[in-house]
Amino acid sequence: MTGRAHAVVVGGSVAGLLMASALSEAFESVTVYDRDSLPDNAEPRRGVPQGRHAHALHGRGADALGELLPGFWDDMVAAGGLTGDAQTDVAWYLDGYRLKPARSGLTGMALTRPTLEHLIRRRTAALPNVKIAECVDVTSLLTEDGRVTGVRIRPSGRDTVTADPAEEPVAADLVVDATGRGSRAATWLAELGFPVPRTSQVRAGVVYVSRHYRSEPAQIDGLIGALTTPYPGQPRAAVVLRQEGSKFVVVLAGMVGEDPPMDEAGMLAFADSVDCPEVTEVLRTSPPLNDPVKMRFPASVRHHYEALGRYLDGFLVAGDALSCLNPVYGQGMTIAALEALALKALLAAGVTEGLPRRYFRATGKLVAEAWSTSAIGDLRFPEAEGKRRPADRLINAYLERYRAAASVDATLGTAFLRVANTIDPPTRLLSPGRVVRVFRSARKAPARLP
Numbered sequence: 307m308t309g310r311a312h313a314v315v316v317g318g319s320v321a322g323l324l325m326a327s328a329l330s331e332a333f334e335s336v337t338v339y340d341r342d343s344l345p346d347n348a349e350p351r352r353g354v355p356q357g358r359h360a361h362a363l364h365g366r367g368a369d370a371l372g373e374l375l376p377g378f379w380d381d382m383v384a385a386g387g388l389t390g391d392a393q394t395d396v397a398w399y400l401d402g403y404r405l406k407p408a409r410s411g412l413t414g415m416a417l418t419r420p421t422l423e424h425l426i427r428r429r430t431a432a433l434p435n436v437k438i439a440e441c442v443d444v445t446s447l448l449t450e451d452g453r454v455t456g457v458r459i460r461p462s463g464r465d466t467v468t469a470d471p472a473e474e475p476v477a478a479d480l481v482v483d484a485t486g487r488g489s490r491a492a493t494w495l496a497e498l499g500f501p502v503p504r505t506s507q508v509r510a511g512v513v514y515v516s517r518h519y520r521s522e523p524a525q526i527d528g529l530i531g532a533l534t535t536p537y538p539g540q541p542r543a544a545v546v547l548r549q550e551g552s553k554f555v556v557v558l559a560g561m562v563g564e565d566p567p568m569d570e571a572g573m574l575a576f577a578d579s580v581d582c583p584e585v586t587e588v589l590r591t592s593p594p595l596n597d598p599v600k601m602r603f604p605a606s607v608r609h610h611y612e613a614l615g616r617y618l619d620g621f622l623v624a625g626d627a628l629s630c631l632n633p634v635y636g637q638g639m640t641i642a643a644l645e646a647l648a649l650k651a652l653l654a655a656g657v658t659e660g661l662p663r664r665y666f667r668a669t670g671k672l673v674a675e676a677w678s679t680s681a682i683g684d685l686r687f688p689e690a691e692g693k694r695r696p697a698d699r700l701i702n703a704y705l706e707r708y709r710a711a712a713s714v715d716a717t718l719g720t721a722f723l724r725v726a727n728t729i730d731p732p733t734r735l736l737s738p739g740r741v742v743r744v745f746r747s748a749r750k751a752p753a754r755l756p
Contacts, residue, residue, distance in 0.1 A: 310334065310658075314457055314478040316444045318344060320423055321625025321642035322484035323430045323438075327374050328650035329480070330433045337476070338430070339442040341462040348385075348424040360516060360547050360555045362531070363422075364727040365392060365412040367640030370647050375429045379415075385425055386550025387417040390530040392723050393716070397532035399581040400709040400722075402540070402754030408716030410723050416530055418549050422639075445473055447481060447494050447621065454481050454620035480661075482622045482649075484642075487607070489627035500618045506677070508692035509605040510684040512632055514559035515566040515573065516599055519592035521554045532584035535634065536561050538686050543634055544577055544585040553595055554588050559634060562689035568598045581754075605691075606632045606684065608677050612670025617662035622649070629673045631680045640728050641676050645669045675731050701736075704744070708735060711747035718743055 313333040315322045318340030329336045342351050363371070363382075371378045383389065390396065393410035431438050441462045448456040456477040483491045492502045526532060531547035541564045545557040558566040558576050566576050570589075577586045608629040625642045648668040657664055684690045686702050712718040721740060724730040734740070 310479060312337070312478050313480040313482070314339065314444075314476065315482045315484055316457070317484035317486060317625070317627070318342070318427070318438055318440070319484065319486065319625070320426060320639055321486075321627075321645070322482070323423075323426045324371075324374055324643055324646035325482045325484055325624050325649065326436050326438075327430050327433065328646040328653070329482070330430075330436050331650065332653035333480070334435060336433075336436045337478075338436065338438045339444050339457075339459060340438070340440050341443050342440060344427065344438070344440045345420075345424070348418070348421040350420050360545050360557045362547060362636060363415040363417070364636065364640045365414055366728040367643050368413070368415050370640065370643035371426075374643060374646055374650070375426070378425070378429065381425050381429065382415055382417055382422070385417065385421050387415050387421075388530050388548050388550070389413055389415055392727065393719055395530045397526075397529055397582070397584060398719075398723075399532070399534035400712065401535075401537045401706060402581050403710050403713035403751060405712050405719040405722070406714060406716040408719065410720040412720075412723055412727055412729070414530075414727075416547050416549060418555070421550060447498065447618075448475055448477075449498055449618065452619055454478065454618060457481055478620075480620050480622070482624055483627050484624045486626040487630050489623065491621075491623050491627060492609070495618060495621075498618065501614050501616055503609045503611045503614055506608040506610065506681075506693065507605045508632075508681045508684045508690060510561045510632060510687060510690040511563060511605075512559060512561050512603040512634060513565050514557050514601055514603070514633070515568055516555055516557045516601075517573070517597070518549070518595040519554045519556060519588055520595060521548055521552050521588075521592065525554075525591065526584040526587055529584065532582050534580050534582040534585075535683075536687075538688070540580070541687060542566075542576065542580050544580045544582045546582070546585045546588050554592060556585055556588055558585075561634075561684070562687045566600075568600060570594075573598065603633055606630060606677070606680055608673060610670070611662075611666040614666070617666070619662060622662060622665055624649075624669075628669060629677065631676055632684055635676075635680050635683065635726075637676045637680065637728065641672060644672050644728070648672065676728065678732050679725065704741075705735070707748040708740075708744050710751035711744045713752065714750045715743055715747040718747065 313329045313336045315338045318338045392412040394407045398405035443462045444457045446458045458473045460473045533545040536543045541561045543559040
């Protein structure tokens with residue numbers, strides 16, 4: 307990359323918007339192109355099918371948004387976002403054990419995805435050098451001498467009646483692909499003669515059903531939410547989470563062949579089968595506000611750009627186009643925000659030559675930590691498909707004891723949540739002091755919930 311006149315971001319969802327905000331401080335102008343017609347208000351849109359499902363921000367994700375968009379926490383609160391301590395205000399059921407409540411110092415934010423994306427889009431669009439262009443498809447990259455010089459665009463086929471819309475070139479010094487799981491980055495690179503990253507996959511066959519219900523303050527003991535995660539022998543999960551506008555979102559999820567039903571009786575029976583009584587309470591006592599919606603997530607995918615030997619200068623990839631992780635673990639938005647912060651730091655340090663290599667190495671470390679948490683959880687299931695390491699069986703055996711121990715040792719629970727919130731690396735759970743606490747406390751753990 308030789309100049310910083312114009313940057314293009316392909317994809318105007320959360321990852322793309324955050325990338326645009328990071329780029330705005332280093333480039334004269336930034337343009338975000340999205341194929342969709344973007345709503346003026348906080349409404350679901352077809353380009354974000356997961357938008358109707360449960361969303362919440364990890365503590366580190368909320369902090370990262372505040373670093374990218376100063377004052378954004380207040381924006382979320384003003385929009386009705388609910389905040390609380392991750393350990394006292396949320397009931398966690400892990401492998402049939404309830405995490406012992408205690409003040410963790412980790413504050414989370416519960417907000418619907420359409421509202422969150424609307425707030426980010428509004429703040430990003432208000433930046434004086436950022437333009438968000440809707441109903442535009444980026445068809446290819448323009449290059450010269452091994453570096454990006456721009457993109458080709460045309461009106462999006464989704465929102466135009468033109469039979470064969472004309473393409474036009476747009477000059478750019480940097481292009482960021484944030485188009486999600488449908489990214490064409492690998493195809494573009496191959497067509498230009500550049501290496502394509504190898505891909506890792508873990509196929510766990512996640513299916514989840516979401517529905518919104520009316521909420522009252524006293525329900526579920528006043529908690530912000532409750533959730534249970536799947537484990538071998540119980541490939542089902544459930545979440546209930548308060549959202550703005552006095553409503554709950556309930557999510558019923560299955561893995562490795564479990565397919566949650568969408569009729570009321572079936573949903574209630576499914577909820578009764580998992581270790582989360584708060585979900586059952588809401589289904590039994592709250593009126594539904596809409597119809598249930600279902601989504602399938604066949605596999606977690608990670609593209610190893612950090613391992614490439616040669617890069618197209620001026621071309622980066624972010625968000626789900628870089629790694630798409632099991633949504634059960636709620637890591638996606640946090641990782642996207644941390645990737646934007648990594649780019650912002652590199653640009654602030656004046657990095658120009660070799661930016662893709664530096665960026666992909668930095669984001670590769672972020673993704674590797676999140677991937678280890680997601681993949682090791684999915685690969686506990688014998689039916690899940692993916693590369694297993696020799697040490698995984700020992701690590702999973704230890705983590706099973708850890709979850710039991712955390713039901714009686716609040717310090718272990720806080721340490722677990724710090725890893726889940728992407729604040730500490732997973733290796734922190736394996737420190738000698740914690741190992742001693744785990745084996746001491748696991749003996750005191752009660753029996754699993756029925």
